[in-house]
Amino acid sequence: MTNPTTSEIVARCQELYEDLNFTTAREWKAAEAGRKVIGYLPVYIPREIIHAAGMLPLGIMGGGDNLEVIHGDAYYQSYICRIPRSTVELGVTGRLDFVDGMLFPSICDVIRNLSGMWKMLFPEVYSKYFDVPQTYQDEIGGTFYMGEMNEFRADLEKISGRKITDEALRNSIEVYNENRQLVNELYTLRAQKPWLAPASEAYLVVRAGLVLPVEEHSVLLRQYIDAAQSESRPIKDNSRVVVTGMFCEQPPLNLIKSLELSGCFVVDDDFMLVSRWLIGDVPLEGDPIYNLSQAFLHHSMSTAAKYEPNEEEKGQFLVRAVKETGAEGVIFASTSFCDPALLDRPMLQNVLKAAGIPFIAFKYAENSGQMQPIREQAGTFVDSIKLWSAA
Amino acid sequence: MTLAAGIDVGTGAVKAAIFRVEDGREEWLAKSIMRIRQRDPMQLAREAFDQTLEEAGIKESDLDYIATTGEGESIPFHTGHFYSMTSHARGARFLDPECRAIMDCGALHGRAIITNDPGKVTNYKMTSQCASGSGQFLENIARYLGIAQDEIGKLSVSADNPENVSSICAVLAETDVINMVSRGITSPNILKGIHLSMASRLARLLKSIGVKNELVMMTGGLAQDEGLVEAMREELAKMRGVTAEVTSHTDSIFAGAIGAALWGAFRHDKLAASGMHLKAS
């Protein structure tokens, strides 16, 4: 079998991305009696538990710019971000009618309240507000988190009618470890040779992992990485930037393309953090729930949705990302009305200022149509990097 | 010697300029402006460019760099593209080397920019995706009041009791203006009121990017409007902690084109120095 080209893989991923009916997930479910699908919202959920229950974790990142929101506005005022309203739209228009459960991770007040709304709107579907600790001591936050995970595990056992064994969990952890390694490999490739794996492509490839079974996605990742490395593409006179603030409501694809068009190489980002949340492999030996909790407490990504207990550490993750990827600046792109991202931003900017890293900031919505102002702002940023850099 | 052209494709007008740069001396050879008025901007860009070539008495192939700015990214014959704020800042610095802050007021957007000494943009902000308080907005109102565009400024500065205009929709403003007319408010007072309301928005934009005592140069089409320039002065004077002066220039509308041409020349020389040649095609 010949390896598919990047454009073939990307085309497939784009199809998955545009499919607001989640056809592949529907087909997966229909393929075998008794299969269940559990939907989850950003930012992070231990998908391993769902996988171990023999179910398909389905990432729901809003409706994007292809969904015309008709009913969603009946649920949300104009000053609330888009993702909950497009998610509700997906729900009330029946696009999620095959989903057997929904998880609302603790990320902000909007998603939190959405969990209650879901209970009102779809009383017959299992839904859970998935609380996570914001304190990171083993005895305190750890115990609480293990409690939450075990509760969830028990819920899934009830739904599926069979036990989730530690063995199954370990197996799932292994599968996801591999998937995370591949995602990280793709990110590393993009950071090193961004022209080979443009951000808009990498985005689609990683995003496919939200709707595909993880094993299938890992194959896809491998294929894309191999194809990207073997194709030759022209090097552009672009500047390297890290984009941040997009951890929940996803930017429209055109926004990512516009950034590239205006002269940016995106070398790191916080899109769909669930795919990269845990840093490094989760150990396979011992109590799997304990291991997942340890990874969450001590080896996980930073975002605005997390409390940073250590003042000195605030924002350092961003400085490290810049250093590690050789970026020349940071773009803060936040969803309009996203309190976590927007409240965090001034603090992060202060950290960057102190580190002498240039940055700019703008807002978007998942359905932003007009890209010209974004091109202009990103373009001006790149202009000033380019005109004044030593080269 | 470097010859460079700048073409600024805006939403209201296309502007073009040609420069000769030699030993740091910048000589402006030609300029041209064409209002778009529902015509194809790309074609107008060509026409405006050809006009400048003719005026400068040179051929396209004599040019070392053709720079576009504004919405000119897709012009086929450019050497490179600079984004509006980059070029406006540079153009303003050419028109008045003293200025450090730039307020560009075009047909749809307002852009506040700060530069450091070498002309590098250090901070900026654009107005949002609502056209309230834009050039188009003023144009609509003037049209309704039956006032020609070049009359606006003069009338506005003659106001004796400006009407208080809160920020209103650029499209629905008409109704509010009708309201004012029917309450017997004079055109100068209406215009001044609108200028003040626009200016206060723009002044806030300037302050938010950290303008304190820099000389602010107005660029773009509305810089021609002395009423708005005056209103900017008044609004900035009202702001605590800001002592910035405001200036404009008769060629302010060309700032983008000028800046693009000069950056083009700069980039050409820089690349040439490193042995690369990007001859205009």
Next chain:
Amino acid sequence: MKTFVGIDLGSTTTKAVLMDENEEILGRGITNSRSNYDTACRVAQQEAMVDARFNLFRREFDGDENTAEAEAFLGDLERSFRLEQFLEQLGDLEETCISQVKGERFEKIEDGVKQALAEVFKRLRGEAPPMFAPESDRKSDFFRDIAGSRYLSISEEVAREAELPYDMLLNVYDKSIIAVENRPPKGTLSENFKRALDRISKGEASDFSGRVDRALGIELEETYLVGTGYGRVTLPFSKEHIRSEILCHGLGAHMMYPHTRTVLDIGGQDTKGIQVDASGIVENFQMNDRCAAGCGRYLGYIADEMNMGLHELGPLAMKSAKPARINSTCTVFAGAELRDRLALGEKREDILAGLHRAIILRAMSILSRSGGVEDQFTFTGGVAKNEAAVRELKKLVFENYGEVQINIDPDSIYTGALGGAEFARRAASGRMEGIDA
């Protein structure tokens, strides 16, 4: 006879409905709200009176064997009456224009401009009778619109011939039209009727004119008046004569379609989604904020951008099978997007269809916030006259709320005023009951 008046002072148009004691509509009147509000109310009310007179004439002629002849006569009378009105306002406009020609800007060309104006108005007057001839197709009923578009083209010609700057003539017009609109109509109604009657009967008294005289003799007593609408706070009425426009729209829609439960009104400056119960009482509503995106003005603005009449937008958009996806929400930015897309070679009808879809999508969002769409659904307001908007609305409503019945009345623009008139009738009868008790 007793009459009840409802006036809906809209942002774009002011509408009046005259109702009799039996809840029958006697007359409807509409005018531009552009002028001052007082005048707008007075003009709309007066127009409703005129319409009522014609209805009374019609009642007078009812049961006549020569229906065709009578219809023709009434048609003539109406056109002739409109012509009289038009000429009167034209005279006013001319006077005002001439008086504007003064000052520095006209220093050297004062006489020339005045002569040119005289010529323009001569031609305008000459064109008038055919404009009001049978079968002629008037673009609008508003003086500003009819006079305006003709003035523009005639004065361009005249200016060219006289070698005067066209801008000057334009400027004089722009200044004068506001003043003219702000003046309440001068002539008394019956005089205009008399003159119109004279014009068609050429002075000869006929059986028809006798009946008209008789109908003119019926006195229309204004028993109670209720005002509503966008400008209701500035209405020149006291508080008990004012009702919220939401309630008036709800009630008005209920009167036209007693089974209606959801009402969408898209006016010039606001869009309202209203839910009413079985007796026309408002249960919930939602309105847009002060932004033109999603209201009638959006289309007006686009029409201006495209140099088209409002009436032409819908039919052109209907030609499209593939509406474009409009990215900008803001009206002004949508205008810019329109230009961009035209420049890129996209089809006018596709862009226009996309713009219609955009405005209806906004309306859908307001509807959904007001509680969705329930059977029956009534669409009112100026935009209901636009077929492309109606097409998109139907499509979206059916897709999202199933097969509900959609009501659109050609006179739906009067919904608010109708509700107002009914409130007036109820208030008056309540008052009378009070007196009886």
Next chain:
Amino acid sequence: MRKPLLKASPADVEKDASMIKQKQMMTAHYDRLTNAKENGDKVASTFVPGNLNELLMCFDLVNNLPEVNAIQSGLRKQSGAYIMEAERAGHSEDVCTYVKSDIGMMMKGNIGPNGKKLPDPDVLLLSYTGCFTFLKWFELLREQYKCPTIFLQTPYVADGKVTPNMIQYMVKQLKENVIPVLEEVSGVKFDIDRLREYLGKSAKAEDDLVYILQSGKHVRSPIDAYFGGIYYIGPIFGAFRGTDDAIDYYRFLRDEVDDRMLKGLGPVTPDGPMGEEKYRLVVEGPPNYTSFRQFWKMFYEEGATVVASSYTKVGGTYDYGFRHDPDRPLETLAEYCLGVYTNRSLPSRIDMLSDYINEYQADGLLINSIKSCNSFSAGQLLIMREVEKRTGKPAAFIETDLVDPRYFSAANVKNRLESYFQMVEQKRSGAGAAA
């Protein structure tokens, strides 16, 4: 019945005793705050919902509440300038204006309502109950003050049930993260009996508060449970829970309310006693503070009384029986935090509001949706429709902001309210006619 202690002219006794008392309490509190440094007092900043005043008192810490400061700035019409200041410093227009008002105030010298500078806090007690903004707010303050910051997480009561896992988590945090740091900052050893004593006092005042708030059930309500309610909750939600002052205050207030009920009087408004009670409303959501008077006036002028509101539950829900319990000191604190209004799930908020409409015989529900506050606002439209469906009473929705004057459009709000009142009226007469 106890007689009011304070002297006032006989005619005024009913309405003034509690008000005078409250003024004195507030003045004394702000003086203590602004003199903290001179007096050697240590200051803790914390939030209203989940505010652990009794615990802070055990360490002799003075309780500073940034939210209350923001409210004060709003009422004094200074918040607008503060918010602009914060936005100029890089804060987004989109985020909660309480935070920006506080940060702006800090940037402009932190002058408190008594005209004196508020002290820098010695410790930030980040008690996180149902509002994500709290997290970021104190991270922002920590960046400025560089003082110890205690994090106390209250899990969200998503399923309407408080689980043992939640209580354990909180008690553990109190024992291991909160109390040790408070001891260290204050230099005072924790004494659980002191805490018990204060908790007992809290419960006493809480009894009276519930009585007062429930007086709204009386037809011809003696109180306005929204505009008036804001004053009534001040001491219990602020720095006075657990004090004798609070006990006195609520006793006075209870007497006044009883007196008004006896006389068949309605609430007192800034323009004197309220006229006829034409509409009885339940209100959901915080008020607007920048145009507080104007806003209130739109209600009382039309004869609308708010008989129950959810806002008076933000600092704790007592009407379902919760009282601070001296016998389970740490658990009771945990339960208190878990029970604050915004930490309750949407379904339980709907239950609560529907109950209020029925129990307080209200004509309908009014939602004041606050732009700032996702915690309150996200989901309110569903709440509105659901309550309407369950109670059959009309509901209306208005949008304003807490302390940002830019988002209070008087004309809009008035238009909506007027339409709403006419709607209620029409519905009543329509129902009457149909019957």
